[in-house]
Amino acid sequence: MIALKGVSREFQVGDETVHALKDIDLEITGGDYVALMGPSGSGKSTLLNVMGCLDRATRGAYLLDGKDVTGLSETELALVRRHRIGFVFQFFHLVPRLDAAGNVELPMVFAGVQRGERRERVAKALDSVGLSHRARHRPNQLSGGERQRVAIARAVVMGPSILLADEPTGNLDTHSGREIVELIERMNANGLTLVVVTHDPAIGRRARKTIAMRDGLIVNGMG
Amino acid sequence: MSPLDLALFALKALRGHRLRSVLSTLGVAIGVASVVLLTGLGEGARIYVTGELATLGSNLLIVLPGKVETSGGLPLIGGVPHDLTLADAEAIRRRVALVTRLAPITVGQATVSCGSLNRHIPVLGTTSDFQEIRRLRVARGEFLPPGEIDRGSPVCVVGTKVQRELFAGANPLGQTLRVGEWRFRVIGVMAPKGESVGFDLDDIVIIPVATAMKVFDQTTLFRVMIEANSYEVLGSVKGQVKEVMIARHGGEEDITLITQDSVLASFNKIFTALTLALAGIAAISLTVAGIGIMNVMLVSVSERTSEIGLMKAVGVTQRQIVLAFLAEASLLSAAGGILGLITAQVLVRLSVQFLPDLPAQVPDWAVMSALFIAVGVGLVFGVWPARRASKLDPIQALARR
Known part of the structure; x- marks a missing residue:
């Protein structure tokens, strides 16, 4: 669960x-599905970044799963991102020299997950997105x-417990976009909390x- | 994350920009190769010179006429040094204990002829002990006969080159050789020895020292070589020789005593300094190589900005990003170091093949330090790019596509 209290950036x-x-x-709340909407410059991406611990609030408090992460160090924030937050970006941000399996493996490599377990989890994750047959393909x-x-x-x-997606369909045709949204x-x-800009x-x-959102403010009641 | 995973990640990253990686590796390789090669040559020169000197024997004491001030300061005023005479040499032999061999030496240039053939070569006057002191071997006949120092007979021993040039390779034993106006009977031919400390022992005529003094009309010896019983007693022999000579020369210390180890030590010092100087010069190229690595890493960081942003988003810590980039830099430099070492070893082998006289060899310390320095260069010059990568703002980094 995500709770922001008087957050300014x-x-x-x-x-x-x-x-x-x-x-x-x-x-x-945990398991919720929230769309963040608004014109460019309305602050929705900044809000997503603050929720994803990539950015810090200038003022206010951010509680993630009940824990205040406002005052955490760089390293502690990295660990929060590693274990609790998944990011999906408009431009995918895959590492071009690594194949699909290598890209999926990347977070686990730096998290120190054992090789054998990594292989299993990569296979499972690729299977869950229907790409097992593409594991050895490079992004291009x-x-x-x-x-x-x-x-x-x-x-x-x-x-992770939260998936943050920043315009995940923004660079896709309608058909692929629909598939991604359904996924x-x-x-x-x-059970994954989903926030989509x-x-x-x-x-x-x-x-x-x-x-x-507009001009850094939430303009509708939560509906 | 495990070191292996880190290394593999770095390796894959390097393969992503193969040409740049290879070029900067080459830079380090050249730097390391030049350090190692130049130290190897310097070391070879040192071994050559000290080896040459060591053949003279380590329990050897050399007496020179005149006092050579090696410790600086004004030279002694007053008193022309006494001659170093045959009588002095004889006195040392009789009065100093533990002297096993003693060879007074005088040297001159003379025209040596046999029939119509003649050569202008060095003529060395000494005694029978000289053979053992200098470890000379006689190929034919015998060396100078032992006997009283001041008794000189008209016999000579010639080098192989003299035999070749003046006797046309024929057996010279029993034949007559003219040295200046004097006639000598050839009693021996030395085995080939080659150049040794500036003397070509193959192109020389050896005659008894007392005769040589007359031939060259000299009153002072060139030097006296003394072989002590062992290296351990060399110090005491040296002291006794000094006493005897001071007593004989009216209380004046006007001789110089040289032991081989002091000569060896100073040559060692000179050549070690020379080797270090060469290594230092070569180290400049390592620095240049380091800057090359830094450049490659900086390009890599800016090229992979969005990747770094992504790494941050998936929870890679700043420290891990620094480590990943340092691993890349040190892999580059380590590869360069190994390549450079191999190149240098090959070149050293080749140089030994073509210049067998110069026993070039790469000292172990040079190998170890070249590798350490290579990796060190990678680390030092990799730190800044790596830190730059780790400090990137993830949001701005991710904004790049």
Whole structure:
């Protein structure tokens, strides 16, 4: 479960202070499915990054599964990301020199998971996204939809409790996009908390909750 | 994560930019090879020179006329040094205990002829002990006969080259050789020995020292070589020789005593310094190689910015990112180090083949330190790029595609 209390995020751009997030209060319960919507620059990506511990709030408190992560060190935050959070990006961010299995394996390599166990979990993760037959293909040998599925397998391989997706269909055709949405919704159905940043109203309608943002503020009631 | 996983990850990353990796590895290889090669040659020169000196024997004491001040300061004023005479040599032999052999030496240049053939070569006057002191072997006939130092007979021993040139390779034993105006009967031919400390012992005529003093009309000896019973008593022999000579020369210490180990030690020092200087010069190329590695790593970091962002997103710690990039840099430099070592060894072998006189060899310390330095260079020059990578802001890094 995610709880933000009075979270603000400010950037210094030249002499100007940009208020990307203004005093946000938000709670997302475990297993929920939330769409974050709003125009560019509304602060939705910043909010996602703060929730994913890639960014820190300037003010306010962030409780993740009941634990305050606001004051954690860089290393502690890295460990939180490693074990609790999975990321899916618009541009997949696969490592080009590694094949699909290598990309899925990557988080486990740095987490110190044993080789044998890694192989099993890679196979399972690739199977869960329907790409077992593509394990030895490099990213440039895969279609956009397949790449995003590899990225999803990588995001869930460490068994996180939250999946954060930043425009996961933004770089895909409608058909592949639908498949990806169905895939992450299936993972949500298995208990993973799902937060999707999107421009696509269709996804917004599918989510259990939609949060609309503008100018760093949440502008709708949680609905 | 395990060191093996780290190394494999780094290796895969290096394979991602193969040409750049190979080129920077070559840079390190050249640096290491030049360090190792130059030390090997310097070491070879040292071994050659000290080996040459060591053949003279370590329990040898050499007496030179005149005092050579080696410790600096003003030379002694007053008193022209006394001659070092045959009588001095005889006195040392009689009064100093534990002297096993003693060879007074005088040297001159003379025209040596046999029939119509002649050569202008060094003529060495000494005694029978000289043969053992210098470990000379006689190929034919015999060396100078033992006997009183001051008794000189008209006999000579010639080097192989003299035999070849003046006797056309024929048996010279019993034949007459003219040295200047003097006639000598050839009683022996020395086995080939080659150059030794500046003397070509193959192109030389050896005659009894007392005769040589007359031939060259000299009053002072060139030097006296003394062989002590053992290396251990060399110090006491040296002291006694000094006493005897001071007593004989009216209380004045006007001789110089040289032991081989002091010569050896100073040559050793000189050549070690020379070798280190060569290594130092070569080390500059290692530094250049290090900067090459730094460059490659910096390019790698900026090229892989989005990968670094991704690594951060999946929970790779800053420390692990530093380690991953350091592993890459040190793999590059270690590979270069090994390649350089192999190259240097091959070149050293070749040089030994073509220059057998110079026993070039790579000392173990040079091998070890070259490898350590190579990896060290990788680490030192890899730190900055690695830290840069670890400090990247993940959000900005991920914004790159």
